[in-house]
Amino acid sequence: MQRLGDFRLPPFFNYPPYFTLQPVRETREKQVQLWKDLILDYCRSQKIHTISLEEDFPLFSNPKTERSLSHEAKEVFLAALVSEGRAEWMDKGHKKCLVLWLRIQDWANFLINFVKDNGLEVMTIEEIRSGTDTRGTELEGIDRGVLMRALRQLEQKGKAAIFKGTSADDEGVKFSV
C-alpha cells in the first residue's frame, strides 16, 4: 500500500485520470467527491490546516505515476470544499485555503468534550494550541482563527468565557462545563 508519510493512500491515487480534471460532468462530480474526501482525510491525519496553491502540496502530486494536479484542478477541488463549508479561501486571489476538516461547530463540540474529559477549566489560547494537555490530539496546532471562532460560538451559548490577559498573546478561556 502506497503511503504519504504515515498517510495511507487509496489505490486510485495511482489511477492517472484521477489527476486530470475530467471535463464530463458526471465523471467530474465523482472525481471531485473523491478528492474532497481525500484532502480532508489527509489534512486531518497530518494536522494540516492551510493549503497554499502556490506551493507544493504532497497530496497534489504522485511521483510514482508522474502525475500532478494543474492549478485549475486544485482550485476546483478546494472550491468544492469551500462550497460545502469545509474550507475557506484566505484571500481574494484564492491562493491560500483554510481547510476545516472539522466544521467550526464540530470544533466547538470537540473542545467542550475535550475539556470535560480532561477535567480542565481554564486554559490560555496558546495552551490549547501548543500546550502539553493537547499534545497528540487534533487540537494541537489548531489554526488560531478557527479556534477563536469555535470559542466565540461556545461563548454565545454560555459554555465558555474568553478573557484578556496582559497582552494579545495572553488571552485565556474559562469553560463552564
Add this chain to the structure above:
Amino acid sequence: MSAAAADWLPSASVTASGRPVLSAGEVERNLLPLVDLVPEENPRLAPLRGCLLALTSHRLIFLHEASRSARGLPLATVVHAYPPHRRHSHNPLRSIFSSSSSSSQHHRIRLQISRPPAGSEVVAIVVTCKADVDVFFGRLLEAIRARAWETTPAAAPASGAPVAEGAALAEDVAIRMPVVGVSGILRMEQESWESAGQNLQDAFQDLNALMSKAKEMMQLAEKMRLKLLTNASTEPNSNDEDMGSKQDMQDLLLSVGIVSPVTKETAGALYHQQLSLQLADFVRIPLEKAGGMMALVDVYCLFNRARGTELISPEDLLQACSLWEKVDVPVMLRKFDSGVKVIQTKTHSDEEVFARISSLAQKPDALQKGISPSDAAFTLGIAPALAKEHLLNAENKGLLCRDVSPDGFRFFINLFNEIDAQNIYTQKPHGLYHAWISVAMASQ
C-alpha cells in the same frame, strides 16, 4: 402518381438513392427536370407526370423521384423526333424564357415511336420547367443517330450497321470479332478488363452532360449580358420602347436565373441534387468497408479519384452531402462537437463502436497505460482523427476518462463510478476497479 402507372413502357431499375441504373455501355447524356410524357393520340395509354428525364445513349428514362420508380423508353423505338415547339407563341423573346402555368405554353418534343405489333404512337415530352430544351433535343438527336444500343449488346451487329456521320462515340467504334484462337482469348481478356473499368466510370460519366450543359448556359448568359451592356453603352438615348424591352429582358434573365453565376443558379440546383444521389450510391461500399463511418476528407479523396478528371470541389461535396437531409438515402452527414465532419450510414450505431472501445480499454495493457487515438485507430481500423472523435464520444458517455500528461493525451476506462467514496481503501473482489488494481499492483 408513380411511374408504375405507365405500364406501356418497360420499367427501368433505380439505385438505392434514386438514380437510374445504366446498363453496360450506356451513358447519361442530359437531364431535364419536371417532365411529363403524354401520349397524344391513344387515350388508353397512361401519361407520366412530374418526372426527371434522363437521356442516355440508349434510353429516355422517366424517373419519378418521389416513388423512386422509373420507366424507360428505348431510343431504338423512336421512329422520328420532332423539334421542340409550343402551341402558342407570340413574342419570340418571351417564349424563350418565360414559363406560364398553362401547359400550352410548355415546350413539347413530339416523338413518333413504334409499338409492335400495334404500329406506332405519337407521344409528347412536355417540359414544364425552365430548361434548355434545344440542347436537350440536340443531344436526343445525337443519341438516336449514334445508335449506341446496337453496338453494346454481346451479339455482333449485322455488317454495315448504320453509323451516323460525325457521331463517332466511344461505344460505336467497338469492332466485334468471333472468339477464336489466341486473339479471341486476348480480346476476351481485354473486354473483361474494359468492363471492369467501365463499371467504375459509368457512375461518373453521366455528370459530364450536365457540366457541358452548364457551360453552354453560361456562354448564352454571357452573350446576352454583353449584348445588353453594349446596347446600354452605345445607345444611351434609345427610346422608351427599347428601354422597356430591355427591362423586360433583364427581368426574364433574372427570373430564369441566367445571370453570371449560371452554374450555381440553374444547372447548379440540378447538379448538386444529382451529385448528391450519386455520392450516396458511391459511398455505400467504401463505408461498409470502413465500418460505417468515414471522414469527409477521405470521402472527398476517394470520390474524386473515382471520378478521374471530372473533379468536384470540397464545396460541391459538402453541398451534395447536406442535400441528403431532404432525400431518403441510407447515408448521412454528421458533425462531431469538435467540428470534424464525417459520413456515416444511418444504421451505423455508436453503441457498437463503444462496445469495441470499451473492450479495448479493458485489456491489461490499456488498463495500465490507457489508450491513445492511434491505438484505437489501429484496433478499429479507422483514421486516427476519427478514432479520437469516437474516444471523445465514449468519454462523453462516461465510458472513458482522460489523462493529460507530458506523455500525451490518453484515455482510460472510467473507474470513477466503480469506486466507493464511503470506503476508499476497500474494494469489491471483482469488477473493473478490482481488475485495474490487480494490473496496477502487478506493474509495481
